[in-house]
Amino acid sequence: MTTSGAEQLTLAGLAPRKRRKRAPAEHTPAEQHPIAQVVLNVQALHLGQTFDYFIDEKDSEAAQPGVLVRVRFGGQRVSGVIWARTDTSDTPRSSIRYIERVLSPDVLVPASMREDIGLVAKAYGGTRANILRFAVPPRVAKVETEQRLAASFRRPVGGSLPDNTQGGFAGRGTNPDGAKPAGSTFAVASTVSEGAAQGYRRLTANYADVNVLHDALTGQRFQSFVFDSLPGAQEWQRNMAWMVATALSAGKAAVVELPTMREVEDLMPMLRNYGLKPFAPAPAGGWVGDVAVLNAETMPAADRYRTYLAVALGQVKVVIGTRAVMYAPVEGPALFAILEDAAYQNMDGMMPYPQARGVMRLRAKSHGGVFVAMANARTPQSQWENTGPGTVETPVSGYSTAIHPLASPLKDATPWVRWLNRDELARLADPSIGARVPHTAVRVLSKALESGPVLLSIPQDNVSETLSCAKCHRQVRCAKCSGPLQLPADRRDSTPRCRWCGAAAINW
Incomplete structure (x- = not known):
């Protein structure tokens, strides 16, 4: 047997299937407004425009502006929204494809919503497809x-x-x-x-x-x-x-x-x-x-x-x-x-x-x-x-x-705020000036606890003390710059230092 006449042997029932060529689908353009301007789900800025597709007569009733469709774009199938229907197109008729499928007959993007999407895209410098991915959720x-x-x-x-x-x-x-x-x-x-x-x-x-x-x-x-x-x-x-x-x-x-x-x-x-x-x-x-x-x-x-x-x-x-x-x-x-x-x-x-x-x-x-x-x-x-x-x-x-x-x-609804600084405590003759929680604040908190819970807020972590005299309760000041002295929170036995200039207060 010559090479040109050779035949691949196969078992019975396992002969290779012969593919039949499918005839191209026959389409009839819709009688009214056969061109659909579709916004595709493509996020590239240079493709931020509408693309024209033919609408088949059998899909004319369902393919209304605002519905979700599936179309061919390049070598892939992508989804899109019909933005409008027209009678003419600037694209040559030989280059216009047909819409493959209307995914849902429900109008997901009404006319006013389509107008809003265009305005939002223009205001923020994007495309309508950019806004559609935010606005319309995935179909279920x-x-x-x-x-x-x-x-x-x-x-x-x-x-x-x-x-x-x-x-x-x-x-x-x-x-x-x-x-x-x-x-x-x-x-x-x-x-x-x-x-x-x-x-x-x-x-x-x-x-x-x-x-x-x-x-x-x-x-x-x-x-x-x-x-x-x-x-x-x-x-x-x-x-x-x-x-x-x-x-x-x-x-x-x-x-x-x-x-x-x-x-x-x-x-x-x-x-x-x-x-x-x-x-x-x-x-x-x-x-x-x-x-x-x-x-x-x-x-x-x-x-x-x-x-x-x-x-x-x-x-x-x-x-x-x-x-x-x-x-x-x-x-x-x-x-x-x-x-x-x-x-x-x-x-x-x-x-x-x-x-x-x-x-x-x-x-x-x-x-x-x-x-x-x-x-x-x-x-x-x-x-x-x-x-x-x-x-x-x-x-x-x-x-x-x-x-x-x-x-x-507004005055009745605004809570009463009192700043218990040294001047205010001196005016009230509070003997606990320099204490972490003055007696005036303790008295107010105790009275408030009789009628309900009290929220005590600490402004920040690692708050260090400022030193005061044990007799007159006046704040201790630095001899060089008059800044407040303090003891670091993690170094109780160390020498007090000024919070402003850092000078140590030796033998104070």
Whole structure:
């Protein structure tokens, strides 16, 4: 047998399979707007643009702007979001590929959210893909299955479920783009409105210009505020809950960004007092609630995607959480509030390094809503924004109206502080001048222990004593520079030295 006629021997049934050539898939461009402009999940800055793809007629209904799709890009498959649909493209038709798959028919990035992402990317010098990776959580298919199996309904905020419902996500609006009309598009329980009215009366008695904030929360134009809370436990929680309830009563959504989950747990009971229920599984099936928590650090992927989808579909109107909540896909004029805007947790550590305060204010202005920065102490940014109406406007900052406490309530709420220095102790004729804890402080602490616990704070570790005369209790001074003498804490038997010049006090 010649070499050219040789044949590889095989066992029976193990003959090599002959591959059949597959015919290329037949595609028909959509009749209306066949070109999809897609933002791909590619983080390279030089690819920060939209790429054109054809939409097949069979996918035309599902491939709406804002949905998640899978496409071919170069030699790999990547995911992306349809940003818009058009009739024409600058790319030659022979070079345009078809969208391979529509991953989910739900509009994850509504029209207003797409506009906000573009503004945030422009303000911080990044691309839309950079912001999308922060804003849209990873997809979890089983959550979408739960959503489709649940019954579509819309219930009053803070109210109970109808008897004929099984729970689940609210149905999408008739707008194919996923956007919902602004204004009062959902019912509000009476407990929310009554609680908001009571809270307004309390704030009016304690804060100046609260009526301006109330009018902004119930109005339809953008305004920015710097809120200075009174000192005291649960004061900021009460004020924040009132703003959320007032926004809901006016038909607006509310987004509250907090530094850590500790503050989230502190705020939730106050919202429950207004009749608002957390977003949680219902006994009859599905997930229901009025207040959703969004956290990208400790929250499971399924819960985070479920919360994001509920907000995007309009079922939940109040979203609280950490830094991830600043991208909550709310629609229309909404309240965007942030607590302790100087906290380091508000800064994102990935390029283009957006800051929660700037993103929230930018989105509030884009939505025609209300921005509120609340803190125990004003940040330099908040103080600069309160310099006057002539403040220079930037995409992420500008003039803000101050809401500050009235003088009398502030005086009553501020704790009484007495500095027991030598002059004060001499004025009080305290014989223990120079002691570590003067007799005056001991007397005050003893009396306070009769009514409750006492917190004793030590300013720093390794505190050394300053020497005083055993007879007159005057502080010992250096003979050279008049500085205070001290004995190091770990060297009791050593010679006293001056704290200023270091000279030893020999035979003092």
